[in-house]
Amino acid sequence: MCTSKYTSNLVFVANHISAVSSFLQHTDPMLKKRDEFEDMLEERRNSSDFRYALKCYTPVVYKNLTPCDANSLKSMVLQSDQLHYVISQVSKETGRTREDLQEEASGIIEEMAHRLQLSTVRFFAFALCKVFKTLFKSICVNEDGIQRLQQAIHEHPVVLLPSHRSYMDFLLMSYILYTYDIALPVIAAGMDFMGMKVVGEMLRMSGAFFIRRSFGGDKLYWAVFSEYVKTILKNGLAPVEFFLEGTRSRTSKSLTPKLGLLNIAIDPFLKGEVFDISLVPVSISYERILEESLYAREMLGVPKPKESTSGLFKARKVLSEDYGSIHVYFGQPVSVRQLAEGRVNRCQFSLTPRYIPMRPNEDVQTFVNDTAYRLVRAQEENMVLKPWVLLATILLQAEDLERGIPLEELTEQALWLRDLCRQYGGFLHWPGMCSKVISSSLSLHHGLVRLSEGNVYLALSGGPVSPEEQVLSRAVPVLSCVSYRNQALHVFVRPALLATAVHTSASNNKQDIFNTFSFLRNMFCNEFILCPNATVQDFEEACFLLVKTGVLQVSQQEMVVTPRGHRTMSFLSRLLLPFVQGYQVVCAFLCEKASDTLTEKEFVQAIRKFVIKQLLSGTLRYPEVLSSDLQKNAFAALLRLGAVHKVKSVDQTGLKINKVTVNSLEDTLGKNPSLMSDSNSLFQKIISNVFLGGKLPTPKASVARL
Amino acid sequence: MKWNGWGYSDSRFLFNKKGQAEFTGKRYRLSGMIIPGLKDWMEGTFGASLQHKAPATPILNSTAVQPATINEAFVEEVKATTIPFSVEAEDRVFRAHGHCLHEIFALREGKIGRVPDMVVWPSCHSDVVKIVELASKHNVCLIPYGGGTSVSSALECPPEETRSIVSLDTSQMNRILWIDEKNLTAHVEAGIVGQDLERLLNESGYCTGHEPDSMEFSSLGGWVATRASGMKKNIYGNIEDLVVHVKMVTPRGVIEKSCQGPRMSTGPDVHHFIMGSEGTLGVVTEVTLKIRPMPEYQKYGSVVFPNFEQGVACLREVAKQVCAKSLSCFFWHALKPQVSSIFTSFLDGLKKFYITKFKGFDPNRLCVATLLFEGDREKVLQHEKQVYDIAAKFGGLAAGEDNGQRGYMLTFVIAYLRDLGMEYYVIGESFETSVPWDRVLDICRNVKARIIRECKDKGVQFPPLSTCRVTQTYDAGACVYFYFAFNYRGLSDPIHMFEQVEHAAREEILANGGSLSHHHGVGKLRKEWMRETVSDVGLGMLKSVKDYVDPNNIFGNRNLL
């Protein structure tokens, strides 16, 4: 059987735990060093906002900077070699005149370019002070990180990569940087902001530049856009800020990074146009997310309101609420030069003029991809977790969501989970006495959670509506809670995959467990941040944590759960269970209910109906499976694994479902150890293919085999 | 000549009793002069101090030299030919090295590695034929030796060589055999050194115009063997442009073309196996070179630019124009803190000049280009005007003839400076590359930054000197020189560290689209990069030539491949 072999590494884990731990020293989460935080609002509460907004602002700039205003930046872009080249290309291809295209390019850059103005920033600083002071208890920033950032900006062009959970993020970033006298970034923003006319222009003047959401094959657009970003970077005009995740994560899970902008940002280094580029991950965590219920509704299918100025101002009622604190952690700047050392042969760029756009070759693509994952993980690792995150996690695991959990039990579990979370390297902010921490968390999230008669339970309201509508409306607070729980997922996801693998594997045999781990990991890599090609490292990391905390015992051949490990094991597998079941439901839907004429568009609606039915009938426990995010991820995984194919026709995209494969994936996800045994060659084959990231067998072949 | 440093024994920089820097001897314009700025420069740039000296071993201790491995049969037969030879330690040590930093540093420390076992001095082509035959017969390793100015470890004896190593010194083959005024060619023995060749041709009213900075000591054969380049190549061409005919003695026999036609279409040019062969295939014995009547008119010049970027842009523009054809030009990176400022007494005029004219410019970013125009008077004046006009477009201001002339003179004494540095714990080296125009600025910035970064990472206490200049221009690119030096006080193995930094710098050059070498050659110092430089197939081609021409590796210096 050709499953991937893990033996050598396993033996390593088994025999040399001590050696492993020294090898893992730098990755041991317990040993992670993190900076202290300072509350930057404190000073604002004690001194004049007006004076603050007018303060002297003289940031440190890039040492090789030749200053250049917004207009000369535009003309630099329009006169760049790359643009000239692309214009003549496109002109040849389309027959349009160069002048015409040049005009279009000017149009694009007008639409795109930022117009950063200090006065606007000062205005925002003033306004945001007021807003922030009403909304938040504190905005905590690691000032050491700010120091490092300042140094980095002086040395090399800098790319700022904040996590993205709220509209707030980029204003908050600029606000912080302004406050600490750091060079203001220019920020890649989606065009949807442009819908809000005044706000859009204001944002532009505070440093945003706007990119269309999709410009697939538009070479000219791409050329203008990439040249714009590169010109800013190469000349170190300003730090460039964008969101690796591409869009706000509605679920608080990090999203699979998008590579387009990162590719552009790294390019000047690869082509030797700058000595180095610093990538600075920034983790912004909100104790309470402004858009909390908005997101939940969105994922339940209440369509997202188009961003409009009035929409944002409706958010005014938001202003009367308490949103707790924000923690912003500026991570260690990452040198692209160091990352690329030994991985990318830069000589490959010596044989073509550098202004000719070229598809990056494979090693560059893998390099950029790995870099992106690495940075998203860095964001995750420095994301501060509030106690509520753990409480939400516990509450969602309650036997009965409606009844909830007695307060003492919640307290006990919270303490237990707090320690576990710390052991696994979670960056937990736990201010003080347990009972106080819990009660203040509960009161901050009074919209989601209730405490009565000593029981803590989710605020599941239900009006006099149809059962289907009721299911949906009760799912809103659940999904909100889920989004808090999700913040902790990155801490537990690897051990949780291992725990699930241990539970589902046919035996205690290490190779079996590794195989199942690998299968699960592959299945869920659209769901969690799991870097491709890192299966072995992830497995090792998970083993290391579970062994270190006395949950697993690993011998030559076997991995066994220790008696005191059961609690952790069951916590971990229950953490993953909604996902496992969710994916199974999607599979079930595709096998049972999907007609041959199902289109990609209809999928979302149809699966929702199906899930509602399952929930009503009681066959499915987890309302979070209603999340369109989970459904889309599952669907993407099935596509990736070749269980579903898209069939494009003129006006729509149909789906071709490989039921045999879908079925077996569904079963493999479930606990059915017999299916995992050697006797069943089809499953073995499928599983092994999934480990290796290969395609599943074609239907014909497997049917024939059956 | 010095045995452990650069140049003539009578010429050196030193600090006199008053603590002033002085250049001794009588040979150069600078000789006998006091250079007041030098001390400050050494102290300011490197943190060097006159109190901390690292003196060299004064005389060669011949007991430190390995006894010679003599191939008796070979020696007997050489004796019979009456070709002079020697097995004296001094003669052997002198021919065991070029002028890489590590080579000179080791000599100063009195450390001597594998050296040739014997030196022979053939005096003509047929002597060389005899020696090569005997070497082949007795399986002796031959290493051709010209002027000994190699900077690629090309002359180093491979330590693993067990055969007797014989250094074949070409210095006695130094005659001009004939001058053909009809065709403007001269037929010359390969051992002649540059300054003699030029002087002798000048006597007849001619010149070659090939003037590498090392021309006082480097030889015609050495130039051919390394593909050398002179500072006036824009006017006269590089060695490959000057060579009309070559004769080389190989273990297979003599290779030469049958006529002196100025260009041939006869398959790949076999001259190109010879040029750049770095002594691995045979001995170049005679060369027919193009010559030109001595220039009717010569004019120096200099231009100051507000910064390096503008200067490079100007050079690029000049290179596009015809006027480049009569111009030779060097271009220094930042003027003030760099080497040229040592000669403040010389550059006083220049200083005053830019202070008055360049108000508002950052003097630390100013750059100077030195110019030399040669040709007939009218053309020179015309081209000069063109060049200054172009320069003006890039913010360049003419800074006088004197400064230009001084600039050129500096090139011959710079090599002496390194010896002074070593007396005070400062070690340094220059290395070069060629690169397309659009990458010149990028490569300069990145390589300089890489050097500084590497030094810092490796714990060099004092900030290094890391600078560069553009020395040659072409239609499609330029030759860039890097200078790198640092104060090594407090480091236990400075040479090893130095080599690591140099290695990193070369990697950086390659990663930025620069070549492995523009003219210094590969030798042993850079051969690890040959494969990626010329591709597998390319390397295979070179190997098969070597295998055919010299199957027993008689020319066993192990350069290049």
Ligand SMILES: Cc1cc2nc3c(=O)[nH]c(=O)nc-3n(C[C@H](O)[C@H](O)[C@H](O)COP(=O)(O)OP(=O)(O)OC[C@H]3O[C@@H](n4cnc5c(N)ncnc54)[C@H](O)[C@@H]3O)c2cc1C
């Ligand atoms: C201060 C300084 C400045 C320099 N400036 C320049 C410059 O401006 N331009 C430039 O191109 N180079 C320069 N060089 C490098 C060096 O001078 C050249 O490589 C020169 O061509 C070497 O000539 P040489 O006679 O000294 O050869 P050597 O150093 O004696 O030998 C160099 C190599 O050529 C081989 N060789 C020598 N003679 C023969 C022969 N007759 N037949 C076959 N093989 C032979 C040797 O075996 C060896 O491998 C400089 C070096 C120094 C130290």
